[in-house]
Amino acid sequence: xxxxxxxxxxxxxxxxxxxxxxxxxxxxxxxxxxxxxxxxxxxxxxxxxxxxxxxxxxxxxxxxxxxxxxxxxxxxxxxxxxxxxxxxxxxxxxxxxxxxxxxxxxxxxxxxxxxxxxxxxxxxxxxxxxxxxxxxxxxxxxxxxxxxxxxxxxxxxxxxxxxxxxxxxxxxxxxxxxxxxxxxxxxxxxxxxxxxxxxxxxxxxxxxxxxxxxxxxxxxxxxxxxxxxxxxxxxxxxxxxxxxxxxxxxxxxxxxxxxxxxxxxxxxxxxxxxxxxxxxxxxxxxxxxxxxxxxxxxxxxxxxxxxxxxxxxxx
Numbered sequence: 001x002x003x004x005x006x007x008x009x010x011x012x013x014x015x016x017x018x019x020x021x022x023x024x025x026x027x028x029x030x031x032x033x034x035x036x037x038x039x040x041x042x043x044x045x046x047x048x049x050x051x052x053x054x055x056x057x058x059x060x061x062x063x064x065x066x067x068x069x070x071x072x073x074x075x076x077x078x079x080x081x082x083x084x085x086x087x088x089x090x091x092x093x094x095x096x097x098x099x100x101x102x103x104x105x106x107x108x109x110x111x112x113x114x115x116x117x118x119x120x121x122x123x124x125x126x127x128x129x130x131x132x133x134x135x136x137x138x139x140x141x142x143x144x145x146x147x148x149x150x151x152x153x154x155x156x157x158x159x160x161x162x163x164x165x166x167x168x169x170x171x172x173x174x175x176x177x178x179x180x181x182x183x184x185x186x187x188x189x190x191x192x193x194x195x196x197x198x199x200x201x202x203x204x205x206x207x208x209x210x211x212x213x214x215x216x217x218x219x220x221x222x223x224x225x226x227x228x229x230x231x232x233x234x235x236x237x238x239x240x241x242x243x244x245x246x247x248x249x250x251x252x253x254x255x256x257x258x259x260x261x262x263x264x265x266x267x268x269x270x271x272x273x274x275x276x277x278x279x280x281x282x283x284x285x286x287x288x289x290x291x292x293x294x295x296x297x298x299x300x301x302x303x304x305x306x307x308x309x310x311x312x313x314x315x
Contacts, residue, residue: 005101005131006093006177009146011205011259014312015098016050018088018126021063022079022117030298037296038082039066041265041306044292046071048261052313054079054088054124077124080117083304085198086138088311089121091128092176098313100128101176103137109160111192126313135172136160140196140308145203148179149237151230153186155195182233184226192303199305201230202255204285208240212255244281253305254278254293258312259286267305268293 019042023034045051046069054077055063063074081087086108089100102121107114116123121130137160142152150173157169164172170181186195193199200212211227227243234241244255252269264286268275275293282291294306 003094004177005099005175006146006148007090007101007144007150008093008314009144009203009205010257010307010312011203012146013315014049014260015315016052016313017045017258017260018052018054018084018311018313019045019309020077020079020082020084020087021053021055021059021074022081024081026112027302033298034082034302037294037299038309039068040294041296041299041309042068042072044263044265044294045258045260045310048263048265054084054120056080077120078117079120079124080115082299083140083308084311085140085304085308087118087120088139089126089128089130090139091126091311091313092131093314094131098128099131100126101131101133103133103135103139105138106136106160108138108192109194128313131176133172133176135164135169138196139311140193140198140304142181143198143202144178145207145239147207148177149182149239150178150180151182151184151197151201151209153184153195153197153226155186155188155190156193156197159188159194180237182230182237184229186226198256198307199253200226200255202257204242208242209234210242210244210255210285213243213245242285244278244285252278252293253300254282256305256307257282258306258310259289260310260312262288263290263292265292265294265306267296267300270295270297 027034051072053074055074057076089102105118141156142150144150231241253267257264257266279291
C-alpha cells in the first residue's frame, strides 16, 4: 500500500456523505426554520447517496421521528454544529485506505466560543485512521482537483496560522498530497470564514475550474481581483477557468455545491427564474447529472451553503 496521501476532488464517488442534525441554540428564534431547511437538504442528498447523520444523543429520538428515509442513518455523536465541511475531518485516500485528516479546527479563529464538537476529528470514530497535520484550517478553506492541485486564500490560511508563511504552509499541505497550492488574496473582511474559497470557486469533473462572477455589490472588487489572479495561476498550471454568471440575490450560493451520485445539489435563490438560469448553466458543466437548486435563505444568511453542510467520505 502506498504511503502517499491524496485529497480527492468533490466530484469523485463517495461511500457516503456526513451531515449533522445539530442546529445550535445560537440560531435563537430561527432554529425551527434552519431545521426545516436542513431537513430539505438532507432529503435531497439522500435521494442520490447514503447520508450518515451525526446527531447529539438527546436529539436522536427527534431526528428519527422525522422519518428522513432509508438513505439516512441517524448516528449518536458528540456533535453540536451543522457545518460539517469545516468541523468534521477531511477524508482522503492513502492508497486504497481512507484516512481522516485533522486540520485542528479552532472555531474559525474563535469567531464563536469553542465547543466540544469542534474536536470531532478526535472524539468520534469515523472508522478511518486519523492523520494529523501541523496546520490550522478547515475543509472550506480550499478546493482540490484530486490530482495534487488545491486552491486557497491568504485571507483565511495566513490568518489561521499567523506564525507560518506561505512556503511553510505549502510544505505542510504537501504532506497530505498537495503538490501545488494556488494562492488567492481572498477577503479579509468576510466574517467568520475569512474568505473561504469554496464560496465562489470549485473544480469541475473535467479538471477545469468554475468561478461565480460577481459584477457588483459587497466584495465585487475583491472577487474580480481573485478571478484574475486565479486565471493567471491556473494558466501556469494548465487549468482552464470557466465563469459562472449568477443574477441571484446575495443568499444564493450556487457554486458552493454538493456533488452526490448523479446530481449536484446547491443553494439557490428566492427568485425561481434565477434558479432556472443557474441550473441551465450548471447542467452544461455537468452533463448527465441532475441539478437541484434548493432555497435555504436562513442557512445561507448564517454563512454557508450546501457544501458547507456536507463532508463526503470517498470510496
